[in-house]
Amino acid sequence: MTETKKKKERTCPHCGSTHLEFEGDTLVCTECGTVIENSVISSEQERFYSYEDAVKKGRHSFTSQVVPKTRTERRNLHLAISLIDDLINKLHLPHFIREDAIKRYKQLMREKKLRKDIVPAIAAALVYLVCRRSRIPLPLQRVAEESGVPKSDIVKNYSEILELLRLEVPPPSIEGLAMFLAKKADLQPKTVALSRKIASKLKNEISQIGKDPNGVAAAAVYTAAKRKGEDVTQEEIANIASITSITLRNQLEGLRY
Structure with missing residues (x-):
């Protein structure tokens, strides 16, 4: 041969x-x-x-049929795939999130030229966006920490991607976030269930006083843990939720249940 x-x-x-x-x-x-x-x-x-x-x-295989035409586009796509893969692995996300994020990146290539310097922020924003659309609870701060991209840059590109691709994203599930944080804190199943119940009751608090969904979920988890006699501190819950202890205390003071 x-x-x-x-x-x-x-x-x-x-x-x-x-x-x-x-x-x-x-x-x-x-x-x-x-x-x-x-x-x-x-x-x-x-x-x-x-x-x-x-x-x-x-x-x-990818559902998107966009083919990069220039050397720069090919290299940027390769970089985006590498960054998405790395973030998916760090966050232990399912494979379909990877597939969808890459598909969305290729769709973006139709809409605008993507500079190499913004590819990391776009990759992080796409992973966060796809998780939101799939109703997978994932704190934005955690995406920022694992990707090394400032949260402000992720938010900026997230908003632009929604506009360019004309996508709609459901509001974050406070119950899902609470269960996610409670499980990550290794709390008892009964505490996880109570966290979800409290979070569900607190959903109205977000629209009423503009609370951050992640902070509300953390407050629900801490409240549930205390009610069930779990040995966990505010600092531990705050660290898991990627917020400060002061932020958690403020959330607890502003919420009533």
């Missing part, structure tokens, strides 16, 4: 496409932007780079 034929049969380890091109010494998938090889090597030493660990779990 000739070397030429081997190259024709090679597929992208990330999306399975056979549309591969060399850009100088770099072999790139023109479908998803994955850098497959960083230098030309002999057939005896063939191996894949960059997404080798990720593809061990299987190949993935």
Whole structure:
């Protein structure tokens, strides 16, 4: 079998496409932007780079048919996928969140040119957005911490993405956030259930006094923990909720249940 034929049969380890091109010494998938090889090597030493660990779990297909046309677009897409993968792993999110976030990124490519310097903020905003649309409780502050992107930058890009893609996002589930925080605090099932009940009662407080949903959920969890005699401090709940102890105390003072 000739070397030429081997190259024709090679597929992208990330999306399975056979549309591969060399850009100088770099072999790139023109479908998803994955850098497959960083230098030309002999057939005896063939191996894949960059997404080798990720593809061990299987190949993935994308519903979006947007194909990056320029070298910059391909590299930015590759960077976005890498950042989304990293964030998904850190947050232990389900695979479909990854798929949807990447699909949304490719849709954004239709709407505007995406500079490399804003790709990290866009990737973080997309993961948060997809979780919100899927009703997966995920504090914005935690996304900021795990991605290393300032919360203000995530919010800015989140709002712009909603406008560009004309998406609607349901309001955050206070009950879901409360259960998420209670489980993360390793509280008893009865306390988790009470946290949800209290959070449900407190939902009206958000519209009435403009409370932050994450803070309300944390207050519900702490209140439930105290009622059930759980040995947990305000500082511990605040840390889990990615808020300060002062913020939690203020939330507790402003809420009545």
